[in-house]
Amino acid sequence: MIYLDNAATTKMSEEVFDAMKPYFCEQYANPSAIYSFAGSAAKAVDEARKKTAALIGARSEEIYFTAGGSESDNWAVRAAAAFGKAKGKHIITSTIEHHAVLHTCQYLEKQGYEVTYVNVDAHGKIKLDALEAAIRPDTILITVMAANNEIGTIQPLKEIGAIAKKNHILFHTDAVQAYGHIPLNVDEMGIDLLSASGHKFNGPKGTGFLYIRRGVRIGALIHGGAQERSRRAGTLNTPNIVGMGVAAELAARSLDERMKKEAALRDYLIDRILKEVPYSRLNGHLTDRLPNNANFCFEFIEGESLLILLDQQGICASSGSACTSGSLDPSHVLLAIGLPHEIAHGSLRLTLSGETTKEEIDFTVEAIKQIVERLRAMSPLYEDSIKRGDINVQ
Amino acid sequence: MYSEKVMDHFNNPRNVGTIENASGVGTVGNAKCGDIMRIYLDIGDDGVIQEAKFKTFGCGAAVATSSMATELVKGKTVQQALEVTNKAVMEALDGLPPVKVHCSLLAEEAIHAALWDYAQKNNLTIEGLKKPVDDIEEKVKEE
Ligand SMILES: Cc1ncc(COP(=O)(O)O)c(C=O)c1O
16 A cells, blocks of 8 residues: 555554553553652653644643644634634634634634635735735734645745734644644744644644643633643543654654655655646645645546546545535635636645655556546547647647 | 445446547536536437447546446437436446435436437437536536
């Protein structure tokens, strides 16, 4: 099997698993308990909090553990909206956010908030002038993702943070795809709230965190016990939190080297596809993109068919075609960068890991070439383009 | 998520291709929604479908329903071909996931469109056949 869907989830590393094991059956104490038996669990959670914070230049006490990226996004956006209500009910976001943010914004619109969805350019970068122009006296939150999960485009967080700060507006970023994959620093980037998720950087699934800058007084997500400074009640998930901490530590240690390795392989992949597959295009930014992300469109074919045939060769990938999303429209991200529907339907996302090899990429490129050719031979759109003389086939 | 039959027809689609000077050609669906089917029919003087071919842009179910629909109409008379409904196509494929039922409707529609084209070319009226609704060329141009 060749796993090229690391944006969907990653393999949990063995070291993470080993670190988690003692906290199931041996050190099972509730880390909030007072007796010494709980000491080991409490210490391990503290350690994890430190490691998680270190990767973004935050303080331990600014990390609030949650059950994943979606929860952190929901919490950040809803709580910031509630907190800002006295000042105003206007939120600014981008057109290419993950649904965890987009659907939360749509929910808030039903509650009487107004949301401006700022456009992105053809490479998926937010238009900073449009962002600035969208700011109003009643704007209370800017939420823009750090890096896009489909096309990998990295946003100018520092510039957005500066704009937010200048206008005294809270800045939240969904860093689920970025955390552990590219350098992030909450102070340098002026970030007030940041969401991340363990399973996207070789940690356990169902565990994430929300960074809340000290002094930002957004409300609690879950009421109950005093865990997470009374902002997110519930007995801590010790093994998962410990696992995420170790994953953060490993990610920090390997970051530079992994980024270089992944980016080199990604560029090799992009280069080969664009050269060897006619009528293909790269989606997203050429350089400001996640080191492990490649996203293509192949004209005249549809993504789901492509995925099924790749699967038959043991290759796991994903697509933004309508058929894979269960709706009639292709991905909102591909439409937002200006692709026509019929081209957006033929998209393919390949996301690498630090363990992906050149052999795997070569095998995948060969498979894609052969599958694209096969599907085009079956495509009425391809036939029409040849007849119209729009394209040349040798 | 797909039945074995669907996967078989997707992996080894029957009747992919075109027919030169076909008796009737029908194209339905549109690229916007992600499915286009084109069916070519060769119909003898006796009104029997000698040959059926297809080209499809779409998901696994779209390819499989096109393949099955062309199989089902081959050797049938025009009247019998009209009775190849989307239900018949689905049953022959051992079912489709609910979100893919529209693919079978498209296959039925493509057969009808090809028969309509045949009727137009030959000045025939085929009982029970309505003008196809989907004019994809129009829709594609509108984009
Ligand atoms: C950008 C982005 N935000 C949020 C999420 C949701 O994260 P989780 O699966 O941990 O809830 C994802 C995961 O797909 C993502 O890619």
